[in-house]
Amino acid sequence: MIIEHIAIWTSDLEQMKSFYMRYFGAKCNTKYHNPAKEFESYFLSFASGARIELMQKPQIPERENPKTETLGITHFAFALGSEQKVDELTELMRKEGIQIVGEPRRTGDGYYESVVLDPENNRIELVA
Structure with missing residues (x-):
């Protein structure tokens, strides 16, 4: 069994895509857009086979304190x-x-x- 991908909600899809491509050599698919749900995403693939799904949707709230570690991943x-x-x-x-x-x-x-x-x-x- 392998972990297929992890997903990250983001407020700046393009900036996050650029970061992972620049520093970690990610390859990116074509942007997926679902206008009815106001949802956009990219899958970033890495040489190892691991993937990150970057997702954006306007209704997703910010973390209360993004620099504080909390329960969860x-x-x-x-x-x-x-x-x-x-x-x-x-x-x-x-x-x-x-x-x-x-x-x-x-x-x-x-x-x-x-x-x-x-x-x-x-x-x-x-x-x-």
Whole structure:
């Protein structure tokens, strides 16, 4: 069994699409639009086969405090293949104004990771 995709509600579909394409090499399908439901989405595909569905609909409310962790899914991770790649992508993102909320480090359970926020404050771990 594999996880087929995760879905993220977004207020800026195009900005989020660009972020995941720029930093993680996502490939994007054609935008789906359902005017009756005021719904739009993209599926972003990654080399591993994993996908993210970015969804937009005007009735979806903002999180009360997007920078506070709450119950539910708290982050997802991209395995970059090496500590050097974690360091390099973290620094590129920092230089380009992406918020780094966890500096590169070795965790207590043996991972080498950093933590960044996407444009809508979703937590992403960059792991070796």
